[in-house]
Amino acid sequence: MKYEKLSQALDGIDDKYLLEAADIPAVANKKYTFVKWGAAAAACAVALSGGTFALYSALSGGTGVQYEEDSPALGVVDSSTALGEESKGVEECDSDRHSQVVDSSTALGEESKIEIVEVSSAEDVGEFDSVLVDEEGYDTAQQLIDASDSVIKAKVTGISFALYDPESGLPTDNVYNTGYTESTAFQSKNDLYTLYDLDVTADFKGDNAEHLIFKVYGGYNSEKYLDGQRKLYDNDTGPIPVYVDFPKLQTGEEYLFFLKLSDKETTPAIYDIVNVCQSVYDGDISEINSIDDVKELF
Amino acid sequence: MKDSEIIGLFFDRSERAVSCLDKQYGGIFRKLAYSLLSNKEDADECVNDAYLGVWNTVPPKRPEPLVPYVCRIVRNIAVDKIRRSSAHKRGGLNISLEELGDNIFSSNKVEDELDTKELSIALNGFLSTLDKDDRILFVRRYWYCDSVKAVAKLLGITANNASVRLSRLRNDLKEYLKQKGVEV
Numbered sequence: 332m333k334y335e336k337l338s339q340a341l342d343g344i345d346d347k348y349l350l351e352a353a354d355i356p357a358v359a360n361k362k363y364t365f366v367k368w369g370a371a372a373a374a375c376a377v378a379l380s381g382g383t384f385a386l387y388s389a390l391s392g393g394t395g396v397q398y399e400e401d402s403p404a405l406g407v408v409d410s411s412t413a414l415g416e417e418s419k420g421v422e423e424c425d426s427d428r429h430s431q432v433v434d435s436s437t438a439l440g441e442e443s444k445i446e447i448v449e450v451s452s453a454e455d456v457g458e459f460d461s462v463l464v465d466e467e468g469y470d471t472a473q474q475l476i477d478a479s480d481s482v483i484k485a486k487v488t489g490i491s492f493a494l495y496d497p498e499s500g501l502p503t504d505n506v507y508n509t510g511y512t513e514s515t516a517f518q519s520k521n522d523l524y525t526l527y528d529l530d531v532t533a534d535f536k537g538d539n540a541e542h543l544i545f546k547v548y549g550g551y552n553s554e555k556y557l558d559g560q561r562k563l564y565d566n567d568t569g570p571i572p573v574y575v576d577f578p579k580l581q582t583g584e585e586y587l588f589f590l591k592l593s594d595k596e597t598t599p600a601i602y603d604i605v606n607v608c609q610s611v612y613d614g615d616i617s618e619i620n621s622i623d624d625v626k627e628l629f
Numbered sequence: 630m631k632d633s634e635i636i637g638l639f640f641d642r643s644e645r646a647v648s649c650l651d652k653q654y655g656g657i658f659r660k661l662a663y664s665l666l667s668n669k670e671d672a673d674e675c676v677n678d679a680y681l682g683v684w685n686t687v688p689p690k691r692p693e694p695l696v697p698y699v700c701r702i703v704r705n706i707a708v709d710k711i712r713r714s715s716a717h718k719r720g721g722l723n724i725s726l727e728e729l730g731d732n733i734f735s736s737n738k739v740e741d742e743l744d745t746k747e748l749s750i751a752l753n754g755f756l757s758t759l760d761k762d763d764r765i766l767f768v769r770r771y772w773y774c775d776s777v778k779a780v781a782k783l784l785g786i787t788a789n790n791a792s793v794r795l796s797r798l799r800n801d802l803k804e805y806l807k808q809k810g811v812e813v
Contacts (some may be wrong), residue, residue: 334726336745337726339745340752341749342701343746343748343749343752344749346694346697346698348768348772351761351764351765352764
């Protein structure tokens with residue numbers, strides 16, 4: 332074994348450090364408070380052409396998740412705080428985020444103009460936990476296109492759910508349950524993913540089949556799909572995580588997608604989103620017929 | 630159940646001792662064994678052997694805290710398996726060791742001449758200089774042998790961020806070892 336002595340030396344690491352690293356569940360189960368939720372939501376939801384295609388390039392601060400504790404975090408936001416205290420003073424609007432239009436100037440720091448109230452429907456109460464991600468976005472269309480394996484227009488034909496092992500990234504049907512138990516609930520769960528079936532109607536980049544699937548971490552915030560999600564992610568496991576900034580896609584509707592290949596060995600191939608905020612454009616795409624049209628979106 | 634109560638069961642030679650230990654902390658031990666060996670059956674066997682080891686050593690020992698004690702047994706059994714079998718060549722232990730070793734040692738020869746006790750002391754000294762998050766990141770990656778992706782998820786950061794921070798920590802460790810006169 333290479334570095335045998337290093338291994339032996341590592342074995343001499345003090346118990347207190349091993350315990351500190353092993354004892355994360357107790358720390359990580361604490362609730363977190365997201366600060367400046369409004370600013371982040373606005374920064375992540377700049378309207379373009381009537382859609383909610385998010386431009387993270389507009390982020391100039393206030394986008395991180397801050398926590399009550401100086402502790403490791405899972406990025407799960409205490410939804411009661413995010414939707415309650417932090418959103419006070421925000422004008423009430425339709426809970427369907429796709430109908431909202433935000434002046435792009437608000438994303439640059441004018442918090443008072445923000446008109447987004449996200450995940451505020453009754454469906455959220457108790458069942459879903461809002462998740463925000465602190466990720467870099469792409470500044471230009473070319474960067475986003477370059478980061479994508481597939482740029483397509485496609486119709487959503489089905490929505491389903493699956494559990495994936497967080498370590499291997501594989502569906503749990505095919506992998507060993509790595510031994511997480513209730514006592515390590517912070518990461519004992521396999522990750523719930525929402526799978527979207529797509530029929531490709533036009534492709535602008537990539538070698539795309541007519542039918543493909545892409546997956547998004549977390550559930551789908553809707554009573555309609557709650558039972559299906561709860562079969563995999565039962566009540567004991569806790570609220571179902573849902574990305575705040577990922578659009579609520581509807582079956583039968585057509586969108587523009589920026590995807591990267593996850594598993595080409597499956598049939599159909601499975602894709603991931605490029606990032607949470609920029610992978611789906613849900614504005615008017617009727618005029619988008621070429622990659623140049625895609626570039627015009629920015 | 631408190632550690633002292635579980636240890637009490639071992640002292641009483643109770644049949645519940647192992648099941649209570651497993652129920653309380655089994656996930657941590659199996660996760661560790663799997664990270665080291667990357668094989669389900671071997672990981673299960675490793676944890677079962679570790680429980681036998683605890684049964685044979687408690688009493689007379691009274692290890693508190695209990696988790697690091699059992700984790701060390703799991704790790705030692707796993708390391709022994711890795712030594713004996715080339716099947717585990719690309720397991721999590723070797724990957725994380727090589728990642729750390731390749732960065733801090735200028736050659737294998739230097740590693741061969743190391744005083745492991747001296748290096749252990751230096752490692753603990755280095756860890757004491759880190760803030761809690763960085764320390765957990767380091768220990769999870771290089772002792773528990775979590776994948777970068779797994780440790781990133783645990784800390785709520787991106788894998789890329791974790792990689793960058795780990796790279797800085799390795800460089801800092803190398804500097805620290807030089808300052809302490811540990812030949813690397």
